[in-house]
Amino acid sequence: MALPDIVHHQDFLLTLDTSTLPMVENALPGVHIWPLFLDPENGVWVIRARFDPGIVLPKHFHTGTVHFYTTAGSWHYLEYPDQPQTAGCYLYEPGGSVHTFATDADGEGADGFMVINGCNVNFDEDGNFVNIMDAGWIEKMVLEAAKAQGLGVPRYIKPGAEAAYSCD
Template sequence: MTETLGPPVGHVHSAALPWVTAGPVGLQVLRVSPDTWVVRNRFQAGFRLPKHKHTGGVHAYTFSGRWQYAEYGIDYVAGTFIYEPPGSIHTLTVQEDSDILFTIQGAFIEFDEQENISGIVDGESTLNAYYALCDASGIPRPEGILR
């Protein structure tokens, strides 16, 4: 039997990608494709992401800290893996400084206090924000982000 190798496995080492900071949020972009994006966030205690709805599923792994979705009241601590199904609506709140890896399919739609759509975040907009933060900090734009 002859095996045919598929395309090479893409890889990146997190040490090759800089961390950038926007207020209480640290951001590292690991992968962006048309349908999926992978980011690592370091959130400071007290941070709250606006209520949002996911158009696709989300996988998350917590390396350190404690956070939750305000609507569910479950603490996610170091070692916790979660899956959010498409259509999930929630408000991320951070109780302790937290380091979390997110694999996000699709986009998420942010809502303001009156439940109006206030923004849409996807992989490309996140990558553009990451590059802008690199530029503002004088950090060369990384070339190792998987596409």
Template sequence: MNFPGPIRTSSGALLPFVALPQTEILTVNVNGTPLIRDALGSGVHFQPLRLDVEAGVWLVLATFSPGAVIPLHYHTGIAEVYTLSGKWYYLEYPEQPQTAGSYLFEPAASTHTFVCPESNSEDTVILVRVEGANVNFSEDGSYHSILDAAALRYLTEELAKAQGLGPVDFISGGTAENALK
């Protein structure tokens, strides 16, 4: 990493040495990010915002068609979900539906099945931030797959090509490098 020299505040004061040099802010506007359709099953679409493989963190804007389901999965880390529109619930907790304005915190080791009711009259849109991975299971309870930042990055690149979307912008996090190079 090349350091640009001393960093100063707008008044000219030097920032402490521990301040990370930053030459630009990292930003993505979802209005310019294509929706990757049917990425995790029928009616499950997403726009990647941050896919940080090194930190094991991913942040996506997910859109679910009425009736869409994410099968039973186990979270290795915390997950946070903010509902922007529509309605969804966990199959295991149907009495606690999430609607526009709901914020949900999931501790690590939580297990559940995500369901959008078929009766929804609109798509459900949620902002999801996950630390770690989802370990996904099949209907019979057997292991199916892992969904983490690396898998989402791969899906983003491959499905964007297959769907003719072109390159998709997202924040990728840090990049490991040899400090002597």
């Protein structure tokens, strides 16, 4: 079998180093984000996030899968308090899962890398619908927060036939 013809020519690797890129602080209160790959058209968002101690995010339903690798600190789902996720843990979440993310108030917070397919449908503590968080919503929130912080457009990968960075 012969090597296939090149479908998309690539002159350089699309790579990001979060140790040199500014994080977008408080993209959500207490949640600081490095956007890595945002694809609203296909519903895929890849981010690195740092969570402050004492963060409790809304209970949410996943329409797609999530891969979450914890790089530092500790966090857990309120529904699974006996299964904390610590540095080095990889968690797979199937579509249809429901849970509430939290970090301990007296802990160090957490840092992790996530690949999310689909959206989070968020609910308040009484089970009432709050909003839908998807790749397009994340992109909008990150851009607004970065602009407010004077960061300009953060650098992340925009997919497509001519995949490129969001800015150069």
